[in-house]
Amino acid sequence: MADTFAFALQDAIEEIARHPAVRAVGSCEQVEGGVVVPAQVSVNLPSRARDGVSATGVREVEQVLFKFPREYPLKGPWLYLREDFPTDMPHINPHTRGSFVPPCVYEGTLNDLVQTDGIVAVVDQLVTWLERAASGQLMNLDQGWEPTRRGEAHATLEFDADAMVRALPQDGLPTVYGGTFAQSGKGVFMGVQIGQTDTHGFRSELITGISGRRIFRGRLSVVVAMAAWQEGKGRVDDVYRPDMVVDIPSLAQRAVETGIDGTALIGKLESLLLQANLAAQVKAPWPWVGDFLVAVVLAVKRPVALLRSGRDIEFVPYVVRIPRDETGPALAKARVEAAFHLHGANAQLLARTSGYETVDLDHALAFIGCGSLGSKISLHLGRAGFGNQLLVDNEALVGHNLARHASYGGTCSNKAENLATTLRSLGHAGARAAPVDAAALFTTGTDFAELLPPGKRLILDSTASPQVAAAATHSPYLTPEVGRLARAQIYNRGGVAVLLLEGDKRTPRCDDLTAELFRRCRSNPGLRGQIKGNAADLTQVMIGDNCRSLTMQMADSMVSRAAAAMAMQVEQWLVQGIPDAGFLCVGYQDAAGIGFSWATNAVLPSLELIAANDPSWRVRVASTVTKRIAQDVQKWGPVETGGAVLGHIDTHARTIVVADIVDAPPDSIRQRDRFVLGTQGLQDAVLQANTESLHYLRFIGTWHSHPAGGPHSQIDKDTLAAISRFAPGLPVVSLVWRPEGFACEVRVDQGRSS
Known part of the structure; x- marks a missing residue:
């Protein structure tokens, strides 16, 4: 080790001597803890200098002491200037009065600078410091006052x-x-x-x-x-x-x-x-x-x-x-x-550290569900400075939750309260916990006005609960004035992350966006394969001798990867402004199972129709469907045209989401006063669409045009009734395109299948 230091020291002395600003290097002196090497360093003084001294007291040749510790080159040298060097300037480290003056020549540590750029870089920084000291430019008051250096304080x-x-x-x-x-x-x-x-x-x-x-x-x-x-x-x-x-x-x-x-x-x-x-x-x-x-x-x-x-x-x-x-x-x-x-720790410090110094941190956020995914997204945002959060979850944090939950406090505490405590430890005093039932919050309105009063906020549902999803989607209390609903969910044991953002007037809604996700699966085999996966998402895990939990088996790292991507997207919305449009954001892993791709897709508002023959039914038509129908109508002009429609049915909410269409078979009949949907290849096309959408979209009815306008004809009604008899108990929709706008009827056949 001694030989290593000796060789390194000799190399350093030779490099210092070769530096163009160094006039001479003196004899080494052994001192406690190392070796001191004096050097005469030339300084370019400003033109107003007199007798070889600048107005600030810097000389045209300054003696600098390089003190090399015996750990050099693992540790960098200490630098010292003469005892009477002027000290009424910034970037001077603490020292005792009358001792050698230690300049602070580098924003980081000289230990690191030596490792990355060598001793020559240290001399470069020293020369620059001396020249700025000579010209009085060590501090620019236009940029701010340089705080007093604290050196290597302990x-x-x-x-x-x-x-x-x-x-x-x-x-x-x-x-x-x-x-x-x-x-x-x-x-x-x-x-x-x-x-x-x-x-x-x-x-x-x-x-x-x-x-x-x-x-x-x-x-x-x-x-x-x-x-x-x-x-x-x-x-x-x-x-x-x-x-x-x-x-x-x-x-x-x-x-x-x-x-x-x-x-x-x-x-x-x-x-x-x-x-x-x-x-x-x-x-x-x-x-x-x-x-x-x-x-x-x-x-x-x-x-x-x-x-x-x-x-x-x-x-x-x-x-x-x-x-x-x-x-x-x-x-x-x-x-x-x-x-x-x-x-x-406080919101401003966290935001400044995260690069969000000028961002409005008062954005109100509500997390519905504080499980593994929700807790991670919440803390990602909290650590970025966005801590104005309401946390809703009525479940306890128990042992098996700690496999993936962001909090690491004691078990048997409420998840929302545990997470709120963690956020408060980050300086977010406004973080609030609401240990209430999320589904009841949206359906009964209990505590809704108190917890979610009108205001500009983002409401993120990460419960993965169909019950909560349905309650939030159809809640009469969740109006645009309350905030924007988003939904975070993962598929295939963390292989796919999906983030939905409703439009500013609740259109498209989360049910529209979910249908759009599975519509895209039809044309994207990669996405379809990733969502489908090779194993069931939900598995029973024994969490006690006589207790089990139905959960998605996956490692914490998988949840963290998805949560990080989702949090980054939400941060982007908060920083740049939440867009008016609805968004479907999808990320899925690469073939190695480690990399992650992320895509964002704006989704235009859906068209909501009320069934003319049964106003209890709502039919929501995706913008992609209305666009394709309009293109087909334009193609055929005064002749009626049509096709089959695919979608998803929520019988409890009496809502049908029309997400896609199947083109009319070649044996279809198009005339000025009627359209007859053909059958050649139709069944195969519908079944294929159902398979490609992972069985989320199914045949739900037909559409056709009335170029001359008008409501459903009797033939249209009879055709709808005939189709509904093939699916007793399920609604079937008939859409009619008209110049004055779409007309819609829904029929549910109550007969028994043979």
């Missing part, structure tokens, strides 16, 4: 910055909030409970982690300080200073530099230490199990908003740590360490 303080801004004191006096912490080694993770006055002080306990690590955890005080406001305005600090805080005196100095009362701040820390000591449960010189900790946040108003933020308040956090000392606690012994500020 502490993190999590809080909602926007909430903190609203709670900031204006009188210049420090405010104390309660907080929590967990400490392991050097690392400390702290959280602030904004708005909750600290009444507990410092409390700690020692636990052993799963890996055997010692973890100190408990409660601590969080002190927030800001300069006093004057004439209703905050004091602006427009001077950039690198962080040089290491102890209590330097913390006080930093506070004073930003206009904060340093004496009041240190006094508050002394008071908190005293109170914690007096309130400690153990009466001993050192009454706590580990170090004593206090978090400090300096709030500084900047002249412009922070980079990539809408706030002009910068929070500079620290952790004040008094190491355990059996002689007793003293603030003078405290080490003050820089801490990172971490945003707590």
Whole structure:
């Protein structure tokens, strides 16, 4: 390993020396933890520079120290500039006053840069940094204020910055909030409970982690300080200073530099230490199990908003740590360490991380069914920032559900409530659970107005329940004013994912779109084969000695693949605006069973007709059918024409969906005053269509044209009656195309079959 370091170091020195901006490389010096290599680096100064020094204090030749750790090249070098290098500029890492100045020359880590582009790239970044420092271009105020660098801090303080801004004191006096912490080694993770006055002080306990690590955890005080406001305005600090805080005196100095009362701040820390000591449960010189900790946040108003933020308040956090000392606690012994500020989970942070920073996150969503598919789609959307969700499910989360469910909390809780808890943990306080029966919600209207009042929302049914599907499709309460209904379902054990979106006036509806799906199966053998699969979708799974569940056997990864595609589609609708048209979206796996193709198809509104002879029947004619009929009518002109129609019947809702047609056989008779549907090959064509649609579409009647207009003739009625006798108990439809619009009759023969 030593030889490896020696060879790598020698190669690095030679590459640095060959760099065009490097004038000379000095002798190596062995130091603790590595080797320091000095280099003289030329800097292109702006033309206004005088005597080899820029207006910002950068020299035309700067000495840079490359400190190579013994783990090099696995770890990159540390860079240091001269002790008196100007520090009133951004992109300088924390350091102690009077020490070598560490520039931050790369947005990532030099460890990664060395691995990807080598030591030459490090020198390139250094030269660029020095030239920008010389010309005063390390920060562009038009883009925002560069936050104070925290270097390689080991502490993190999590809080909602926007909430903190609203709670900031204006009188210049420090405010104390309660907080929590967990400490392991050097690392400390702290959280602030904004708005909750600290009444507990410092409390700690020692636990052993799963890996055997010692973890100190408990409660601590969080002190927030800001300069006093004057004439209703905050004091602006427009001077950039690198962080040089290491102890209590330097913390006080930093506070004073930003206009904060340093004496009041240190006094508050002394008071908190005293109170914690007096309130400690153990009466001993050192009454706590580990170090004593206090978090400090300096709030500084900047002249412009922070980079990539809408706030002009910068929070500079620290952790004040008094190491355990059996002689007793003293603030003078405290080490003050820089801490990172971490945003707590919230919708805006999740959306920003997902690339949806400018998207409206207030879209209302309702999930009907919070099982494996629904829960995954819900959390995909929640993690993208869309957490304004109503979750409807009255079933419990039990053991076998955890094979695929997105939540991983305890069993025997309600699925909707479990999922809502998970969403709230992501910062979505508005996530609501409704453990009610979904079918009853749509059919009886119980709780409907309260749960789903009029508003712009997307309602996603993922229950895979025919009962719920029927209830939602035909619900008198689910009006366009309430929202848009969508349905997510999977076939063939996750091999096919289907997402339906109803049109903006509930046409096409989900029953129309389902019929359209199976119509497409007729002309798409690949889709047909994927939906059909090789095994039954539903299988009985024993979930207890005397309990079984009828479910679709498939791995979590299969559900996740389908859910991810569906969630991406919904996200696209939410980001770009939910389209007015209905949509049929289908994804199915490739031959290897891993890849997934996704296609979206806009579906035009269906035509709804009321049967003239029996108004209790509704006939919904797909736009593809009306288009094909219109084309055939145009072809034959004044001569009557026609054909057979295929569709799906919902006898309970007394609804017929006409999804496709079969062309008239060659022996059909077309005349000006009549059309007679031929029989040559008709039965085979109808049976083939039924097979190709996976038995979803069947022969449901006929259509013909009346170029001269008019209602059904007596011959038409007699023909309908004759056809209905071949399917007793089932409705048969007769459509008549007329210049003034379609006419429709439905006949149900109540006779007995022989």
